[in-house]
Amino acid sequence: MSDYDTTESPPNKRPRLDSDSECSESSTSYSGSSGTASPTRNLVMLQSENVIDRQSFTGEKQRPKRLDNLVNLIKDDGIGMGILTQPDLHPDERVLLSDLLNTRRLIDTAGMRTNLGVMRPIADLVEIWREANICEVNGHSEAAWNSEVRSPLLKAALRYCVVNQPGDTRPVKIAHTNITTAQIIESYSPYQETKPEKRADRVDFCFYLQPKFQLTKGALSSAAQRSVHGSINHTDYITLLNRPISLSIKTDRKAGLEHMSVWLSAHWERLDELGASKERLLEAIMDDQVMFLPGIIVQGHAWALVAAIQGALLRNRGETVIWTEIPIGSTEGLQGICQIITVLQRLAVWSADTYWPWLASLRHCQFST
Template sequence: MYATEADVARWLSSITDLKHDPLPLPTESDRVDYEGRQRKRRKLSTHRHKLPSPPASEPTRAMADMPPSSLKRPRDPEDPADRAHGALSSSQSDGAHDQITPRPGRFQQIQTAEWIPFSAGSSHSNQSWTSSASSHSAPVLKRPKSVSSRTSPSRQIRNAEINQTGFRMGSFRLDTYPNSLNALRCELRDIGLGDGILPASLENELRRADSEMPRFAFDRDEGTRAQTEAIATDLPPIDWVQALMKRADECELNRECEASWNGEIHAPILEQAFRINRFVSNGPVDFRYAQAAQIIHAYKPREAPSKMVDFCVFYWPGKGSAEEQAIEDICQTRPAQSINHTDLGDLCKRPIVLSIETKRPNVERDNATLQIGTWQSAQWRSLRHNRSRSLRSIEFLPGIIVLGHDWQFVASILDENGKSVLLKGVRLGGTESELAIYSLLLGLRRLRRWILEDYWPTFVSDVLAVS
């Protein structure tokens, strides 16, 4: 298995004596070009001198044919040299093994918690993990990375719940909220049900138009008929309602994008509720497309992505009025010089009252909740900006989530810790039937009246401090 003394002697005698037969000097082609170019090394031919190496023996060739396990010498655990060699081999093996160990995917790396010892200190410490781990300290869980816009909506909502600048989910059935909000909620709920919302004088007209309006939609009560007649004035004709319903069905069946729903379904409904015609508002309450309205940096949630909504309903104070002047004065000391939590277009000087987030049907319900919840929590921070006292009279912020045909009223309040709570669960109406469209229009008009009679006077006294 090993070379004999005679084999070694024969090998030594075969070595060329370099003293009497030196190696040839390098030629010019082997030299380095001083201009920075390296010539190729000439391939040594078989007749040139080579460095000596011991001859291969038969036992050596036989060893190559043996399995690797049989080549190992049994190690003595009591031998210090064997123990040291074993430790070195183990570390080298582990190092090689690390090169082929599968690594977790990007999402797994974000989700996986990393344990570090207490003694490791902050991430700015220069102390290595090895030296930290050598101290026998109890482990602590490192803070997870902040979520991004690509994180799942459910995890983003969870992050918003534990973040003070976020919001938490609430319910009209489980949470406590102001009486004023409860009164508005009940009115909107009744309108959404469609019971007696239309004057009886419209029944014959709708029947002639082959309408499928149910009989309970008409108010036949003598005590409330006059009020219903007044509220239902200037409703769009039945042919407009039927055309809108047909187009909404096409959007759903053809799986059209959110922009189609916004431009051809949602915007015309808002025009009917807040404008005299397509371009002229019906008084100081109007709406704007707000898909590009970013939250101002000062009001963005910490450690969470910012969000936007699709439409904003605002109040437009009269030109030259005391309210307009107060807004201009306040904006001089506010972030981005805006009265709101965004500064897109004229939203920087017209207070936002109602925010609307829209999605296609049957998709992204959590995303819609996340967007309007984040948006309104920023609006609360905007309302409380630079205030030494809390808001006295603004008790809630209304909002709407639209999922295809379905329109849901939501509202955010502040809990005892000043955190925004988003309450959900009241149907305003929809676009899947004639009755649902009329319910929706009357519900939006009720919100417009609430803005004029309740919210704006409160905003003027509480935020603008104008008597």
């Protein structure tokens, strides 16, 4: 831990969305008899209040180099480029993969895929595929999708990811958990004045960093306790008090982007407290060091990548720039499932190799990586 400053700076002043504000009255339309604002209108409100700004991954605005490098790799993953290796192709499973094996680009011949991990046995992925189609045909709820399809898919990716293997020398492992009930700490939320039942600020799953060494665990705990909320994150969900979030996942057919935008904006607020704002000048000069927060939005079968960057780093008027979106795969078929697993493993490796050292270097963290 840093020995020259023992208190965190108070959160920076930022616009807060008040449910009774003039903007709410003029800009928000309501759907049905529930009195809740539509997701599209809420996103417009977030932009008009300078809470977020939206950019497209396919637009003209240049992406920061660090984000661009990862996006280019994930674009390849999202079309199936090199997502399978020869060891994945067990003879008993070639019948299941007969259609995929006819597409040569799916087989990695450069030896790069194993840097992320290996694929779960294909027979297990077939079960996920079947469950996904059952959920779709029978109109199952998001909770059923999450339990029967998405959670097993996340487990499949991380269990076979290289960062979680016994011989791996990285100082952290990457785990996932369901956080459907986790709430943003009020002081970080742009909906500070809005009634909790009207907030759109929750996500469903996350990846978190799990240090292997007791010394690092203690340092994380100390950093968390220096906050009045006792959490290293922007939520006081008990499982995540001392476990930093590196990837957030929202499953919602309608309001996924709205929830994710608010969640990632609040995440950046907490990182500012930990010292991310002190790095802004350096990062603005050294563009390849600009950090981002990845997110995944899941709508039925379809999975897509988004990302959030502090707007001040890009001289943008919005506090948080939300980049949308790159399709990464679909649970409608085996190829799409293999694509999703590849991207999840890539994001897990990124979490350990890139995000963790950056987080550890922040002024109010500063522990050994």
